[in-house]
Amino acid sequence: IDNMPIESIKATVFYKQRWLILLVDSSTACPVGPAILAGDQLVWPTPRILAPLVFPANITADRVTMGIDGKFLDDDTLEKRGYELYVNISVIAISIPVGAEGGLSKSHVLDNTYGIVYSIHLLLEHQWLDHLQELTQHRVYRLASTPFIPRIPRVIDTDISDPKEHFNITVGPFLPDVELVSIRVANRNLSVDDLKRHGYNIYPAVFPNGTADFIIELVVGAPFVTQQYLHDDIRRYILNMTLIFNVLPDDELFTLPVIRTVDVHDVVLPVMVGFCGDDSLYLLMQHGNLDHYWLPCVADQLLSFELAQMYGYMTLENGTHFSLAVPLSSPGVVHEEISLHELQARIDFSLKDNQTLEVYSSFSVRCTFFIPHEEVLVCFQNGTVAVSVQSTITLPDIDVRKLVLRDPTCGPREQDEMKALFVFDINSCGTVGRFMKDFIVYENEISYPKETIPVDFPVITRDPDYRCENHMETYVTTFHPVITKHVKNPSSLKRFEVQTIASNNSGGLQGLIYIHCNVAVCDLTNPGVTCGRRCAPSKRGGRTINHSAQELQSTVSSGPINILTVTPSPGRKETSDEARWKLSWVVLLAVGAAVLASVLLLAVMYAVKSRHH
Template sequence: MVAVLAHIFNVVSPQKYLQVVTQQRNFKALPQNFNPRTGLITECLGSVMRLTVDKSLAFGSQIEFDAINGSQVLPLTTPLAVKCGFSVESDPWGKTRVLVSLLNCFAKNEDDSEFDLNMRVRVRGINKAEQDVFEVEKTCTYNQWAPREILCDRNYMEVSVNRLPGEITALKRQPRMAKEQTFDQWTDTVSEAITSRYNIWRMVFFTPKQKAMVLEDALNTGYGITTTRSRLVLRSGYDMPETYVENVNGVPMKVIRVTTYFKKQWSVTMLDTVAACPTGGVVFTDELITWNFPLVTPLMSSTENKIIGMVMGIDGKQIDSAQMADRGYSLTTTDTFIVMTLPVGGQDGYYKSHCVNDQYHIRYTIEPMLELFWSEGGFDATRYKVLFPIKTPFMPRPPQSVDYTAVDQKVFDVLLGTFLYDVELVNITFSTGVLTVVEANARGFNVQEQRFQNGSKTFRLQVSFSDPVVVTNQVDLVVTVYTLPLIYSFLILPEYTPFSYSTSFKATLQDVILPTVSGACDKEKFHIMISFGNMGKNFNIMLGTRDLTPERSVDYDVKENGTHMILAVPFLAVDVAFELMYPSSLRARLDVLLWEPTNKWSLSDFSLACNFPMTMTECFSNGSMSALAVKVQSVSQLVPRQLTLRDPKCKPKFSNDRFAYFSFDANSCGTTRTFYDGVMMYQNEISLGDEPPISQQAIKGVSIPFVPEYRVTVSCFYTVNDTQTIAFFTNPRESDPLPETGFGELQVLLRLALDGSYKDFYVEQDFPVGRLLRKPLFFEVALLQSTDPRIELVLEDCWATLKEDRNSAPRWDLIVDGCVNLVDHYETVFHPVSPDGVQFPSHIKRFEVKMFAFVQDNIVLKNQIVVHCDALLCDVNQTDGLCKKLCPSPIPLKTARKVRRDADHDQFQRAQLSSGKILLSSS
């Protein structure tokens, strides 16, 4: 127990609590009889004396009281206090009040008007072995005793009646109050000693049945019975067995009724004493206390009652009408009740915190006093004083949470209240554990206690969103909900009663910076950069259709730091999708998806498509062809190894799950050839043929009808010195763009032979070549490397110019539309090509011209010529057009042209020609 108390006081120190209670109430100025040295106040209040022990003395200490009877010191126990007229009450703030009846067992009484009261106060600290002792001496004067005085204190009822002979005679006329009967004639000479305590013969208690006791038994039972010079005093606790409850107009009252018999010699005197104290009659609302006191009580033996005086008081002290009005009190009467009203929360009472089922409640306490003075039938009067502590029912006051959070500052700022000053915050349970107030502030939280003048306080707490005690939850792509769950733990002082309160605060903020993806390509790889945003790497990365695993991260050369990640993915990796094929490149796409695995949210969806260098179709000058078929995304069910050319026997030279490679001659595998005005096209087709893929064949007799359509047309267009490839397309994806055209080369060469045997030819280093005027020039136009015997080379036009520019002027036609120029006096001569030494004679054309020079107005323009030709490729079986054109007969030479051919000019001039210059030589 000592350890527990020590722990409690470490949590809430006595100094801290003293600070709390000092601010709880706005105390009025201290009375003049306040002793600042001892902290004790004594006051005489009519028939009672009030001793107040100030909180500054009482706090944190154990207080005990002693009654002093001459040289005898008696500890004031509860039974002794009831029996002898003492009551003790302490409020939660440390102030203790003791009410002492002037007719108590130990007062020194002088003529029932002056009373000396002595007490001793012992104060012992909880952790102190020694104690402080204070002596209290107080003299009170009170000489206004009524024939009957009744006091209802907190723990006892007291009634005193006048026992003098003159009064006894009067009492005979009021037998319910005090009456006398004698066996001898009563005379005024009877001494007061007859009714002294020593002459008490017996006492009869009415419960309401009669129960007789001798004085000694009554005293041993716990009743207080004394006599003074003029009065008989009876005192009883509320729970004594001879008391009973009488309901008066709905108000329960505790009643004690006793007849005391005095006997001396041959006379017997009886005195009736009765006391009745209310134990109920209070009605509560949230704002008002109403105390109903019966207008007629068991104390009244006549219906002819007259209230002479009616006074209200607080804490045993009377207050006047002005004070009542100022404090909102009222005291009125009805036909059946005396009604007192008091506002809940008035300044003369106090609130106190309580815990009920771990819920915070408060209760208001006030001690009003009602003092009545009445007479019955115009004779003897009764003074009646009731000290009636009132406590309201427990009023639930669940704490209210006020959220002052500034979301943009990312700091929870919350207020919890209100509480009375007797509530102390001990610790707070966060999501990560429990912290005392000191620990929370040391950690960086801001925990403050805010006090108000009305006796209440609140607790304010500030916590950053970024602290680990705050629970974060991303509710959608950009919104985060920050939650601060709290359990406040309190103590109610001074009882150190614990209770707790759970609450939670939330803040919603659009503060999520989503991760982003960017990328670029080089000739071999996709280079991807991922920026984490402010989420950290709390997401999965999907490349294509698969999540990026640690094993594949090694393959893709993944590097990362706290904010970014980079990776390099080869364009032929399995996670890359193929979109389109071009003759010399492949269009590939890498899809990158960042997704949150808990809620399956897509955080960023990025696609990067690039063209990577890769030869898809090649057309060779010898007529062979190669083609690479790729499984593109639009035909994802394709099995490449099942592809064929038009001839189903022509299968891929190589295949895997993504590619099929074909290589074939132009005159094989069903390849077709078409001529278009001198342009020749070879064409084949890659498809699935007549056999569906294995995955689509019948399974257990059930045929799956769907077969992916895949058809790739491969075409090569040949022109002189130029080859073009038309790329393929697939159905039914008509929206897919057609790929660009690929390039190849078909070589046709114009060369000059050394002589008419056409066995040796001038090479590039031999030019320019010199020739005498009218000497023959032997030209050959040849299609090189082609192995197709169905092709025939046809000369369409040949002409000579002075310059390398074939479109320059002047110009002299040598061959026109496949025939010699008939207007040329020195006619061009065609030479047949024999099959001796030549594999494909149709691929070669030979002609002879005489060396000449251009003259104008009989002036040689230049001593060189350049010969140009246009060639066509024709089918040997073609029967129309230039390929099979018949030439006309020679016609006479025309001389109308200003620029003419002069074969007699012998001027020599040397020049370098890239196409082969022929110089006119003079020798």
């Protein structure tokens, strides 16, 4: 009727007497349409006139009343509870506020969404008089229910203090049939009691209408609260948790995420200072209150215990300060500038976020080191190489101004009497690159043009092209017999011994040296020729050796000879004569072998020449 469904039963009751048959119409009808949710009102409409029972033209008067749970309610009660009864020419409707007294609200979960269903037992009575003045009463009992109504709980932080020190989270409202069973934080499911032991204060706040909010209170720095440094002295606290609820008695679970952030000016920043030592760069850092969220790095490498040991870094931690010492020669040191006597270097220290590895803070220590006597080799990041050379790397000292690279046009950029500095690009001056596993090694050479040393300038040198003459005439040549089974006719051979000059060094001559001797073989039967030395004055007042035309001459070279230092016994100092004689025996061993062969060769040549004459 009027688009409102009803169910009706057509019935006639026959009463039969001896001379009379009585027909009684017992038809009935019931509205079966559902209640309708209109905003926050539950509305149940029914037809005013149920046609199977009565025709509208036959009604002379009617009255409509309502109630709940089988009991009629007076007008005051209806008004107090917000119930409404609407009657027009064709429709009777009852309107009940959702959640009003007299009904029942029940929690439910649909697709992890919390909501309610509101139900109420309605009573509707309609009385009317027909044209025969007969009274008809029609009562309908109906359970009216809402569909599922989502009730998304609100999540608010009621703490508005500044500076903020607490989270005060309020979640709700919920019906009394909802309980908070656990909370998921940091990928862990913890019960309410577990979180209370971590300093969380969790409790329900019940309202007069029976609903309740759940309150969660905690300090901003409580466990499971994530902290993030923003900038300056500002730290962000992030509360990220998932609340897990249960609806009783049906055990319907649902979850509710809670994410709240607050920015607080409470960061104590670390303070870093740098200073320089004789051969190291130093950094001292005073700790802040957020250091455990940062990773220390040197030259963009994580400063671990293993890295410090491998690179020779020295670290010290006392709880309030951290110190770092980096030797100048260690990896991670960046060389910036170099001159003949100074080297500027730096280390780059940084703190990175331990999650994102984003650089929070960086600090560089720059030092200038005085290097008057050191030889350095520096490879700059721009492909430039700098290397210095001392004049004292050889005996005698070299003239560093004459040093060149592989490309003889590449000389020192700076030099003084003692030192030269070369600065060149890896693609210039004859530099050659070669691959070694994961590296490219660039090579060049520093060389000194070979020169003949004047005979009146005696030197000892590692260079076999240099010559040294012995003008000490107080020592005579001595021959020794050859006792060995490795040569034939050893009796016809002699070993040659000569006393050489000693070093002016207090520790004696050391290191690698070369020995060069002039050897002459003469005929002792010739009365006009002797093998004795005849010396003629030289330009510098020294002596030179002169041989007769009948002598065969040759130059004998031996070396290098590595002269080692012998430590004298405790309490006894070695005399200069002992040092000189010790050197003589070393030279004897070296020269003897070379001269032995040379004398033999000269003797053969002399014999052949004598036969020829």
